[in-house]
Amino acid sequence: MHGVITIAATEIRIGLRNRWIILSSLILLAFALILVLLGSAPGGEVKTDAVTVVVASLSTLSVYLVPLIALLLSYDAIAGEIDRGTLQLVLASPVSRGAVLVGKFLGHVAVLAIAVSFGYGIAGLVAFLANGGGEAVALIGVGRLIASSTILGATFIAIGYIASASVRQTGTAAALAIAIWLFAVVLYDLALLGGLLASQDGFFARTVFPWLLVFNPADAFRLYNMSAIDALAVGSNLGGAGSALPLSGLATMVSPVAWTAIALGLSTFILKRVRP
Amino acid sequence: MTEIVKARNVSMKFKAVEALTDVSLGVAPGEQVALLGHNGAGKTTLFRLILGFIKPTAGSISIAGFMPGSDAARHVVSYLPEQVAFPKMLTGREVVRFYARLKGAAPEGVQAVLDKVELVEAADRRVDTYSKGMRQRLGLAQALVGNPRLLLLDEPTSGLDPLSRQHFYELIADVSRRGCAVLLSSHGLSELEAKTDRVAIMRKGRLVADGPLAELQHQADLPIRIRVRAAAGAVASVHAEIGGGRINCASVELYCAKGDKMRILSKISGLGAQVEDVDVASPTLDEVYRYFSNNGIEQIQRGEIQCTA
Numbered sequence: 043m044h045g046v047i048t049i050a051a052t053e054i055r056i057g058l059r060n061r062w063i064i065l066s067s068l069i070l071l072a073f074a075l076i077l078v079l080l081g082s083a084p085g086g087e088v089k090t091d092a093v094t095v096v097v098a099s100l101s102t103l104s105v106y107l108v109p110l111i112a113l114l115l116s117y118d119a120i121a122g123e124i125d126r127g128t129l130q131l132v133l134a135s136p137v138s139r140g141a142v143l144v145g146k147f148l149g150h151v152a153v154l155a156i157a158v159s160f161g162y163g164i165a166g167l168v169a170f171l172a173n174g175g176g177e178a179v180a181l182i183g184v185g186r187l188i189a190s191s192t193i194l195g196a197t198f199i200a201i202g203y204i205a206s207a208s209v210r211q212t213g214t215a216a217a218l219a220i221a222i223w224l225f226a227v228v229l230y231d232l233a234l235l236g237g238l239l240a241s242q243d244g245f246f247a248r249t250v251f252p253w254l255l256v257f258n259p260a261d262a263f264r265l266y267n268m269s270a271i272d273a274l275a276v277g278s279n280l281g282g283a284g285s286a287l288p289l290s291g292l293a294t295m296v297s298p299v300a301w302t303a304i305a306l307g308l309s310t311f312i313l314k315r316v317r318p
Numbered sequence: 319m320t321e322i323v324k325a326r327n328v329s330m331k332f333k334a335v336e337a338l339t340d341v342s343l344g345v346a347p348g349e350q351v352a353l354l355g356h357n358g359a360g361k362t363t364l365f366r367l368i369l370g371f372i373k374p375t376a377g378s379i380s381i382a383g384f385m386p387g388s389d390a391a392r393h394v395v396s397y398l399p400e401q402v403a404f405p406k407m408l409t410g411r412e413v414v415r416f417y418a419r420l421k422g423a424a425p426e427g428v429q430a431v432l433d434k435v436e437l438v439e440a441a442d443r444r445v446d447t448y449s450k451g452m453r454q455r456l457g458l459a460q461a462l463v464g465n466p467r468l469l470l471l472d473e474p475t476s477g478l479d480p481l482s483r484q485h486f487y488e489l490i491a492d493v494s495r496r497g498c499a500v501l502l503s504s505h506g507l508s509e510l511e512a513k514t515d516r517v518a519i520m521r522k523g524r525l526v527a528d529g530p531l532a533e534l535q536h537q538a539d540l541p542i543r544i545r546v547r548a549a550a551g552a553v554a555s556v557h558a559e560i561g562g563g564r565i566n567c568a569s570v571e572l573y574c575a576k577g578d579k580m581r582i583l584s585k586i587s588g589l590g591a592q593v594e595d596v597d598v599a600s601p602t603l604d605e606v607y608r609y610f611s612n613n614g615i616e617q618i619q620r621g622e623i624q625c626t627a
C-alpha cells in the first residue's frame with residue numbers, strides 16, 4: 043500500500059511536469075473554448091441550454107483526444123523504465139509488481155483527471171457565464187462529462203500498459219500506442235459504418251452492430267453521453283441506433299470499466315513475467 | 319563468518335549462451351569484493367541472479383538466508399545498475415526520497431545520503447541539469463539510502479575521473495565499515511586502485527580467481543621486468559651478456575622470475591661502466607588482471623631492431 047501511494051504520487055509529479063501532457067491539456071482547453079464560442083454564437087432562437095450543447099460537442103472531442111492523452115501517459119510506463127534502467131531499481135526494492143502497476147495507474151488517472159477537469163471545467167464555466175448563468179443543472183452535465191472522460195481515459199491508460207509491458211523499447215511501445223488509438227477511435231467506427239452500409243436492415247445492423255458498438259469503450263462512452271444529454275436536441279448520426287442498444291444509460295459505461303479491469307489484469311500478468 | 323550473499327555452484331544459460339558456469343562466491347558483512355571481468359564475462363548476469371530477476375539454471379543463491387527476489391531478501395539488498403537514467407523532471411531529492419519510501423527507509427535518511435554524496439546544494443535542481451559524475455553520485459545515494467546490508471554496484475566507477483573515483487571508494491569504505499557487504503564490478507583492476515578487500519575475477523562465465531590482491535599477485539607469479547640502458551655503443555655487448563630483447567638502440571629489456579632477480583641484478587652490476595641505468599618493475603595490477611582474465615601472459619612480441627651505430 044505504501045508503495046502504491048509513493049509510486050502514484052511520483053507519477054503525478056512527473057505527469058504534471060511533462061510538457062506533452064501540459065500541451066495536450068491546453069489543446070483540450072483551446073478546442074473546448076472554440077466550441078463554446080461557436081455554440082453560443084447567436085445562431086437561432088432555439089433556447090436549448092447552451093451549456094448542454096457545448097457538453098455534447100465536447101463529448102465528441104473527448105472520444106478522440108482523451109484516449110490520445112491517456113496513451114501518451116501510459117505507453118512509456120514499463121518499456122521506458124526498462125529502457126532507462128529504473129524498473130530494475132523499483133523491482134529491487136520491496137514492492138510487488140502488482141503494486142507498481144496499480145500505483146502508476148492511480149497516478150496516471152489522477153493526471154488525466156486534472157487535465158480534463160482543467161480543460162472542460164474552464165470551458166464549461168465560460169459557457170455557463172457567457173449565457174448569463176442559467177440552470178445550474180447544466181453544470182452537472184459538465185461534471186458528468188469530466189467523470190466519464192476520466193473513466194474513458196483510465197481504460198486507455200490500462201490498455202497502454204499492455205503495450206508498454208509487452209515490448210522492451212520505448213519507440214516500439216509508442217508505435218503500438220498510436221496503432222491502438224487509430225484502431226479504437228477511427229478505424230473501428232469506419233469498419234462498423236461500412237458494415238451498416240453493406241447490410242442496411244439485415245442481421246448485422248439489427249443484432250451484431252449494437253453489441254459491437256458497446257464493445258468499443260470509446261463508442262460506449264459516446265453512447266452514454268448522447269443518452270445522458272437529450273440526444274434529439276443535438277442530433278447524432280449514431281442516435282438512430284439508440285433503441286436497439288443492448289445496454290443503455292449508465293450501463294453502457296460497464297464497457298470501459300470492464301475493459302479497464304481486464305487490461306490491468308493482463309498487464310500485471312505480463313509485467314510479472316518481465317525479466318529486467 | 320556468516321555471509322550475507324552466498325552463491326553455490328551457480329550456472330546460468332540463456333538459450334545457447336552459457337553466461338555463468340559453476341560460480342561459487344560469498345560476501346561477508348563489512349567485506350568489499352570486486353568482481354572483475356571483460357565485457358560479457360557474466361558480471362551483470364550474476365547481479366541479476368542475486369536480485370532474483372532471473373533464476374539460475376543450476377546451483378543456488380541465498381541472501382541473508384532468504385531466496386533472491388523474496389520480500390525479505392529485497393529488504394536486505396540495494397542495487398546500482400550499470401546504466402540508469404532517472405526521470406529528468408524530478409529533482410535529486412525527489413528521486414532519493416522516492417526510493418527511500420519504496421524501501422521503507424526513514425525520511426531523515428534522505429538528507430543524510432545527499433550530504434554523504436555531496437549533492438546537498440544541487441538536491442533541489444532537476445536531474446537533467448546534473449553532470450555525469452553527479453548522476454552517478456545520485457545513483458549511489460539512491461542505493462545507500464535505508465542502510466542496506468548488501469550493496470550491489472555494477473561498474474559504478476566506469477567513466478568517472480580519477481578524483482571522483484577516489485571519492486567514490488572512500489564512500490564505499492565508509493559504508494562497509496558500518497557492516498555493509500559490498501559487491502562491485504569493474505572491467506579493470508587498475509580502476510579499483512587496490513581498494514577492495516578481495517578480488518574475484520571472471521572469465522567467460524567462470525570464476526578464475528578469488529582472493530586478496532596480494533594473494534593473487536603471488537598466485538600469478540608474474541615475471542619482473544628489468545630494463546637496462548647501455549652506455550653509448552655498448553648495447554650489443556650488454557645484450558650478449560645478459561640476454562633478453564633489445565627494445566631500442568640503447569636499451570635491453572628482460573623478464574625474470576622473482577627468485578632470479580638478485581642473480582641477474584648482480585650480473586648487471588658486474589658490467590660496470592657499460593651500463594648507464596637499470597629500471598626494475600614489478601607486475602602492475604593490470605598485468606595481474608590480464609594474467610587471470612586472459613589465461614596466461616601475453617607473448618611479448620617484438621621485431622628485430624636495426625641499429626646503425
Ligand SMILES: Nc1ncnc2c1ncn2[C@@H]1O[C@H](COP(=O)(O)OP(=O)(O)O)[C@@H](O)[C@H]1O
Nearest residue numbers: 332335337355356357358359360361362363364
Ligand atoms: N537476456 C540475455 N539473453 C541472452 N544472452 C544474454 C542475456 N543476458 C546476458 N547474456 C549473455 O551472457 C553473457 C554475460 O553477459 P553479462 O552478464 O552482461 O556480462 P558483463 O556484465 O560481465 O559484461 C554475455 O555473453 C551476454 O551476451
Ligand SMILES: [Mg+2]
Nearest residue numbers: 361362400472
Ligand atoms: Mg555488465
